Amino acid sequence: MQFIPYGKQFIEQDDVDTVIATLNSEYLTTGPKVKAFEDALAKYCKVKYCVAVANGTAALHLASLTLLKKGDKVLTTPNSFLATSNAILYAGAQPVFIDITEDGNIDLNLCEKALKKDPTIKAIYPVAFSGHMLNQDKLKHLRETYKIAILEDCAHAIGAKDGDIKAASCTNSDISILSFHPVKHITTGEGGAVTTNSKEIYEKLLTLRNHGMMKTADMKPWEYEMQSLGFNYRITDIQCALGLSQLKKLNGFIQRRIEIAKRYDNAFANTPIKPLYTYDKKSSYHLYVVRVDFSFFNITKEKLFHKLKEKNIGIQLHYMPINKQPYYKSLGYGSEQTPVMDRYYEECFSLPIYPKMKNEEQEYVIKTLLEVFHENS
Numbered sequence: 001m002q003f004i005p006y007g008k009q010f011i012e013q014d015d016v017d018t019v020i021a022t023l024n025s026e027y028l029t030t031g032p033k034v035k036a037f038e039d040a041l042a043k044y045c046k047v048k049y050c051v052a053v054a055n056g057t058a059a060l061h062l063a064s065l066t067l068l069k070k071g072d073k074v075l076t077t078p079n080s081f082l083a084t085s086n087a088i089l090y091a092g093a094q095p096v097f098i099d100i101t102e103d104g105n106i107d108l109n110l111c112e113k114a115l116k117k118d119p120t121i122k123a124i125y126p127v128a129f130s131g132h133m134l135n136q137d138k139l140k141h142l143r144e145t146y147k148i149a150i151l152e153d154c155a156h157a158i159g160a161k162d163g164d165i166k167a168a169s170c171t172n173s174d175i176s177i178l179s180f181h182p183v184k185h186i187t188t189g190e191g192g193a194v195t196t197n198s199k200e201i202y203e204k205l206l207t208l209r210n211h212g213m214m215k216t217a218d219m220k221p222w223e224y225e226m227q228s229l230g231f232n233y234r235i236t237d238i239q240c241a242l243g244l245s246q247l248k249k250l251n252g253f254i255q256r257r258i259e260i261a262k263r264y265d266n267a268f269a270n271t272p273i274k275p276l277y278t279y280d281k282k283s284s285y286h287l288y289v290v291r292v293d294f295s296f297f298n299i300t301k302e303k304l305f306h307k308l309k310e311k312n313i314g315i316q317l318h319y320m321p322i323n324k325q326p327y328y329k330s331l332g333y334g335s336e337q338t339p340v341m342d343r344y345y346e347e348c349f350s351l352p353i354y355p356k357m358k359n360e361e362q363e364y365v366i367k368t369l370l371e372v373f374h375e376n377s
Contacts, residue, residue, distance in 0.1 A: 001364050005314040007183035007287075010253065010356045015245045022241035029236040037240035038193070040247055041178070045158070045168040047195040049202035052240060053209055056155050056179030058233040059192035060087035063175045066204045067149045068093040072122040075114055077106040078321040078341050080127045084153050085322050088125065096121065097323040099338040103277045104129040104289065104348075107340070108138040115146045123149040128157035128167055130287035130318070131185075131257075132280060136165050139172040155179035156286035158186070159254045167284070168195045175201060180239075183354070185253055185286060186246035188239035209233045256355040257285040260362060264288055264351065267366045272296065272373060276348065287318055291347040292373070299376040301349065311368050316350045 022033055034052055042050040053059050060083050068074065070092035076085050078097045085095040098114060101107045106126045115121055124142065126134050134152065143150050150173035154160075157167035158178050168176035175198075180191035194205055207214050212230025215223070258279070265278050268290065276289035294301055301317075308315055321341055323333040352365055 001312050001361070003312045003314060004352045004357070004361050004365060005354075006316040006350050006352050007354045008356065009182040009187045010249075010354065011187075015242055018241045018245045019238055022237050025237070027237045029238075030234060031237040033237035033240040033244065034235060037188075037243045037247075040244055041193055042195065044166075044247060044250070045176075045195055046166050047169045047176070048197045049199070050193055050195050051202065051205040051209060052191065052193045052235045052243075053233045054192065054235055055190045056177060056181065056192035057083040057087070058209075058231070059177040059179070059194045060084060060151075060153070061090050062205050062208045062231070062233060063151055063177055063194050064088060064091040064093070065208055066201045067091075067123060067151060067174060069122075073118065073120055074123045074125055075106075075111050075121060076125040077127050077129070078323045078336070078338055079104055079106075079129055079319055079344065080153065080322065081155075081319060082322060082325070084125055084127055085328075093122075095125075095323075095333075097333065097336045097338065099336075099340050100129075100344060101340065103132055104344065105132060105134055108135055108142065112142060112146075115142065115148065119146075121146075121148065123151065125151045125153060127153040127155070128160060130276065130289055131156045131160050131284035132277065133157065133160045133162045133165075133167060133282040136162050136172050143172055149174050152176040155184065155192075157284055158184070159250055160282060160284035162282050168193075170195055170197045174198065180243060180246075183286075185257075185284060186243065186250050188235065188243040188246070191235050191239050191243060253355040254284045256357075257353055260353050260357060261285045261288050263359075263362060264290075264353075264366070267370075271370065272377075273369065285353060287350045288353040289318065289348050289350050291344070292349075293347060297373060297376045299372065301346070304349075304372065307372055308368065313365055313368060314352065317345075317348070318350050321345055 038050040064087040068091040072093040074088045088095045152173040154168045154176045160167040165171045176195045178193040180188040208230040212228040213224045
């Protein structure tokens, strides 16, 4: 059996062809494919505005610069990639880490307790972890009651929906961000996007993406003005051509991920391997996370990782608690009371899930995992 990673892209000949066509066109960057990709994303997510950028971290950075002021306190989750809370620091603001619920998402009830206790908190950065939609009614309540800004990190969740509300639609948030890294639902190689329903935020994002420059019709042909300190976070036409091709297949990719998730659910029923959550139609299944109480077995999580790698299976941990990272500890973090996150970190890991995964590969993963735990029970 060839190595089975936890996730990877699915590139077909039509994806290659559209990239080649763009390479042979007049524009390689800041051309028509960028706007076409943004428009297609906005339509898919049911949101007014979309700005495509170099990667998901750039999306978080620019979004933070439009939402936050220096010193603002921002509630966020320890269960995410580093970029979510790093973007808060980039803007000179202060992350406040809140524990998670059993599905891996930030505990919005604890967020409300924090807001009641500290009215100086200005924003929440929740993450739709593993593709599982956040509680939209609760987000709406927090936004309206406490007048806070909300950024939904939907890097895992494009295509997820809760009723008529789609991930990154900004129905109950000010801004959402997306990522198009190769392990995500669709890829542009590297790439990301910011979505919003605010014209003011949209226009700020366009300027910040391009060095803080702007140009108006009454300027001389060579003139431009730098109105703010921006960045070169542009995405290329080559990437966006790939993104447009991939976006056409997104619903099929998600359906395949759901099929894989359901097969895992069935295989692990009545075993010590427990899904983080059983099939939920509100998830687009970027990740399939399971939990195991290792205290009942003669194998540690570290040994499990090594054992499965020897058998050509790549599992992963999403994520190490951000607040326990050395850099964050140097800033005074690490002592927060996050018992659910702590238990999650001890028990959970992610299994392979991606559209190109073959049924026989999944069966091999299931069989091998069950055998390892049986041998060490």
